Amino acid sequence: MSERIDLPEVEWRRVSPRYVVVDVVGYIVFGLIVTAVPSGIAFATGLDWLWFVAAGLALVFLITIVLTPRRVRAIGYQLRDDDVLFRRGILYQRFVAVPYGRMQLVDINRGPLARALGLSELKFVTAAAATGVVIPGLAEADAEELRDRLVALAESRRAGL
């Protein structure tokens, strides 16, 4: 697997390891709901093959949950002189570069669990819907400092649309 694409010159800043908890709990809840549906129907109607569907779904979620720490470690960002660089994904890798001057607004979101762990999520919005850069798992103070810094940078490099 030496063919992975990479930008070796960039020193990535990683997100908080606590974010693993948020992600894992989220997947457990979601997985329980999704597997409960075929299980419930199988239990009620006695269709045996539905148990296999439920087991298959449970397995998929289990693998996803086991891989979560790796996936969270793969999320990285870096503030360069004139743009933000963001990466995520192991199997499906994605790198995005967003110039500061292109940022229209910066959002901070906090889910209930993330808030309990003192984490925030930072979202960049540009004029293009496809940009989709969301940095999860930042400590609250970091997120706010980062937002203020990004807004200031975006202001100083403002360009037309």
Place this chain on the structure above:
Amino acid sequence: MNPAPSQTFTDGEWHHLHPLTPLLRGGIAFIAILGFVVYNLRDIGIEMIVGGGDGGQPDPLVWLYESEFFWLAVLGVFVGLIVVIVGYYLSWRMNTFRITDEVVEVRSGILFRRNRKGRLDRIQGINIGRPFFARLFGAARLEVNVAGQDANIKLDYLASGAADQLRVDILRLASGTRVAKAVVDLEADAGGPPVARSAAASQLIEARMNKFLAPELDPNLAPPESVVTMNIGRLIGSLLLSGFSIFVLAFIGGIIWGVTATGSLIFLVGLLPALIGTSSYYISRFTRSLRYSIAGTPDGVRIGFGLLSTSNETLPPGRIHSVQVNQPLLWRRAGWWEVKVNRASTSSAKGAAGQQNTTILPVGNLEDVQKVLALVLPDLTDEASAALLHSGLTSKGGDDGFTNSPRRSRVYLWFSWRRNGFALLPGAVLLRQGVIWRQLTIVPQARMQSVALHQGPVFRRLRLASVKLHTVAGPIVPSLGALDSVQAVGFFREIADAAIRSSSTDTSHRWRSGEAPA
């Protein structure tokens, strides 16, 4: 009633719209009701004079005339008419607009007041539409598009000449120019000699007639060498050689097969509505594209079209977020192309041929495409760029200035791997795709919002990667798959840098700000 053409709307004061606005907005419905009433009144009139004449079905109005509620009805109509007229008058009275150095602002509504402001430096395009009915009265609808969904400021209706003048003025304010009105006066002359208020009625009608029959594009407005017009033969050919025609042929074939195979004529029932539908589709597309023209003016690209209802739009420089040139397989032999753009605003006005107004050239040959590209991307007119654009359109691939996909990508791109590639020009990125449906996408670097690099498991095995350029939403999604992964990473770095560099130096959104004051 005519406002003097010399009147300026850009003085920052509040102005009213054309006095016939309510009538023009009501348009056809108003005429239909009027026609119905007149038609029925005629019968009453005949009956009054001739007398008797019963037999036949009584019309609703005749019936009313003979019933005892007649005077009550007349009173009701009278009161209704007054309410409508007062309502129209008030809505006209309350609908005002003003243009200052910074904003365009419209106020409207009688009970629910609405106030909309658009910043001039955010203008994405100005559209002047002249529906057939409004043209008869010498009125026009002006629409200022700013970035965003449903973010249009409509001024309907204005006097035709005033609308043209207003567009010139707004563009001058938006251009960030420091040159005073000198440029404007020159263009104001193009609007035709002002009609004196005391002009005789015949003279007025004559002027209106001339305006009506005048060429769609004012010849004084744009240098003739920058104008691309529609060739009628090509327009018909492109309509016949479209995907829709294949569908029609398949449909007819299906009916013939149905009739011959079953021997029953029941399948012919579907033929008539289908025939009406298809012919109206062809005719409307034909008439709308007939007088199509695209031209370069000092304040941006001007696209006009329409035979009876005309429309023309000015896109100021730096408002085009990406350009795509397409050639469907059926057009290959004839050498025709279509040009589309991404823009930040959505106009309510349709483009030529009833398409989205993102299609700026419905059909044209290579020469037309080159002219249009020179208009929308004025920075790419030097010889090297033109050559690269040309090979981007017609080349079969290979070593022609583009960096193409490697040979191993043919598992993924069966036919087009030789042609699937990118090139960088000063100020723009070129993405070339497709052998069967040829396609060239040009993204000005100064308009790129962000850049992404992707790699999934299949591409990883093949040492490939894809690059996506993010621009504002539109028909074009600039992306290129199956590039060599090392080259893709290099390309990603280059365009990420280029995007920063170009956007910091770009001034095209205030295109005249560099001009020295006179």
